[in-house]
Amino acid sequence: MKKNWPILVVDDEEVMCESMAAWLREDGYRVDTAPNGQKAVELAKSSDYAICFVDLKMPGGMDGIETMMEIRRVRPEASVIIITAYATVDTAIQAMKEGAQEYIVKPCNPQEISMLVSRILKLKKLQSENAILRKKLTRQYRHHDIITKNPRMEEILALTQEIASLRSTVLIRGESGTGKELVARAVHFSGNRAEKPFIVVSCAALTETLLESELFGYEKGAFTGAAGQAKGKFELADGGTIFLDEIGDISPKLQADLLRVLQERRFYRVGGNQEVEVDVRVIAATNKNLAEEVQQGRFREDLYYRLNVIEIKLPPLRERREDIPLLAEHFVQRISSELGREISGITAAALKLLIAYDWPGNVRELENVIERAIVTCHNGMLDEQDFCWLQKKDSTAQSWDVPDVPLGELERRAIVAALERKHGNVKEASAALGIDRSTLYDKLKRYEISHRN
Amino acid sequence: MKALYLVAIGNVPEQVMDWIESTAAEWFPVPIRRLSPREIPERAYDANRKQYQSVEVMKLLAQIVPPDSCRLLGVTDVDLAIPMLSFLFGQAQVDGPVALVSLCRLRQEFYGLPADESALRSRLTKEVLHELGHTFGLVHCNNAKCAMSLATHIQRVDEKDERYCEQCGTQLVQRFSSLEAEVI
Numbered sequence: 208m209k210k211n212w213p214i215l216v217v218d219d220e221e222v223m224c225e226s227m228a229a230w231l232r233e234d235g236y237r238v239d240t241a242p243n244g245q246k247a248v249e250l251a252k253s254s255d256y257a258i259c260f261v262d263l264k265m266p267g268g269m270d271g272i273e274t275m276m277e278i279r280r281v282r283p284e285a286s287v288i289i290i291t292a293y294a295t296v297d298t299a300i301q302a303m304k305e306g307a308q309e310y311i312v313k314p315c316n317p318q319e320i321s322m323l324v325s326r327i328l329k330l331k332k333l334q335s336e337n338a339i340l341r342k343k344l345t346r347q348y349r350h351h352d353i354i355t356k357n358p359r360m361e362e363i364l365a366l367t368q369e370i371a372s373l374r375s376t377v378l379i380r381g382e383s384g385t386g387k388e389l390v391a392r393a394v395h396f397s398g399n400r401a402e403k404p405f406i407v408v409s410c411a412a413l414t415e416t417l418l419e420s421e422l423f424g425y426e427k428g429a430f431t432g433a434a435g436q437a438k439g440k441f442e443l444a445d446g447g448t449i450f451l452d453e454i455g456d457i458s459p460k461l462q463a464d465l466l467r468v469l470q471e472r473r474f475y476r477v478g479g480n481q482e483v484e485v486d487v488r489v490i491a492a493t494n495k496n497l498a499e500e501v502q503q504g505r506f507r508e509d510l511y512y513r514l515n516v517i518e519i520k521l522p523p524l525r526e527r528r529e530d531i532p533l534l535a536e537h538f539v540q541r542i543s544s545e546l547g548r549e550i551s552g553i554t555a556a557a558l559k560l561l562i563a564y565d566w567p568g569n570v571r572e573l574e575n576v577i578e579r580a581i582v583t584c585h586n587g588m589l590d591e592q593d594f595c596w597l598q599k600k601d602s603t604a605q606s607w608d609v610p611d612v613p614l615g616e617l618e619r620r621a622i623v624a625a626l627e628r629k630h631g632n633v634k635e636a637s638a639a640l641g642i643d644r645s646t647l648y649d650k651l652k653r654y655e656i657s658h659r660n
Numbered sequence: 661m662k663a664l665y666l667v668a669i670g671n672v673p674e675q676v677m678d679w680i681e682s683t684a685a686e687w688f689p690v691p692i693r694r695l696s697p698r699e700i701p702e703r704a705y706d707a708n709r710k711q712y713q714s715v716e717v718m719k720l721l722a723q724i725v726p727p728d729s730c731r732l733l734g735v736t737d738v739d740l741a742i743p744m745l746s747f748l749f750g751q752a753q754v755d756g757p758v759a760l761v762s763l764c765r766l767r768q769e770f771y772g773l774p775a776d777e778s779a780l781r782s783r784l785t786k787e788v789l790h791e792l793g794h795t796f797g798l799v800h801c802n803n804a805k806c807a808m809s810l811a812t813h814i815q816r817v818d819e820k821d822e823r824y825c826e827q828c829g830t831q832l833v834q835r836f837s838s839l840e841a842e843v844i
Binding site: 220222223225226227229230232233234235290313314315316317318320321 | 709713714715741742743744745746747748751752753754794799800810812813
């Protein structure tokens, strides 16, 4: 993946710049040239160069050392190699002191340069793999790890920054695979609790009793098999954040227990009689419409309001299609590196196909699709053929599971959904439903739906 | 149909040009033609290094590309270099119209050994394939046996086979057929 490691050559002599660039291009690198320090820094701002060859002596303006310092200020990761025609110990020492990776005297043997470049890039590749693996291991994603240029997502990211250091409870809504946990982590790791634990509990995965002891811990002898005291997730998250995923699935008893913790920040371990006090920020997530669950009597209204202090609603991927190319390129780079496959990118035709697909499984599905394509790809570039099975999957008509409810209820749900999608805009919602505005107003009144909500 | 042109820059034995012509004809399915020899530009000579600046020779080649040429390969017997590197076996524009090879460091005499015609011919074949490969978009290959692998000293040239590896060969054929309508 040499094209992923661009190189910059900086020299006031055009012959030197162009001949060196031509030689490196024969090796498959993308090479830019700059005739002076100012131009070099300008280029470094827009391109993430892996290596910069900088001539020490450049008449007028910035010299090689100044250029190197400026480039390193803009791109701390860039390796700078200082080139000089006259070697002196003093300049070599100064260059190395200021952060030059290497100091070479021209002309030098082609083997020397070739080995130097491959040694630096080998190190960079390892560093990049290490960063990816470390991030994966600690999963300490910050807001800049969420890749987007979608205005709604950008608003959400700005909001995560604003609320990061508050203790207010956050409710994140969104379909499966839209990145609810990633946003919760961004909130936690951007705020003043970042150094404290971030504990994840998947509420749907456990039965009521298991979830209770999982959340609140238990005392010795609380139940058969409770051989000793155990801390629950709330205690483990003390000082930090607890992320309650799929909160819409918890039982009425646990809803009551949770409400007490949210109100008082205190609870009893299972089988215990001593109160435990904790300082925990709660972030909950659900793919259900909790307001509707409240209306149906399946979710406590008081708990809903306790949780819904700050609401974040994540758009599905099909409503942020402009992010698909960005996300796809990101996954190609990350997954090919993890799997040790040399995949340089995705063809324009394949991207078109990905953009057109509806992504019911959202970003998670896109990630899995890219991984599958990388595993089966044989020519170093993902093309339409690598995603042909996706088209087939898409073309098989998706069956619509109509729930067993009265027709009126279906209509009510369709109206609520349309209003949600259009952010309460009645004109747009009525157009989406194929009815006129006055008809929609009649129906809103009939079903007692407030479009302002 | 556009042709692949050869041109001698300075004194190059006719026999060497014949070798190159037969190598080119074996690998590239286009007519092979020769331009009349050209003098090496005086400004190319670097008296301090006692070598010739390859960039100046490449500039000359770029000026004399015939209109019916798909690629132009210059051949010279002088020692080539660029400001950054102490020597070059040859140079090419990746995906561009011109390339250059030098016989100087391919000769056994350069290393103080007796002349060896078969070694020279073998090395020249590899370098011609290498530089012309660049002009058709190939970059250096990791397979040390492939003509497209990077040779930074003469032993590395000797380790190569007088051919492209399977992968580079396939890429070259694909590249050639996609360029066919455009350049030939």
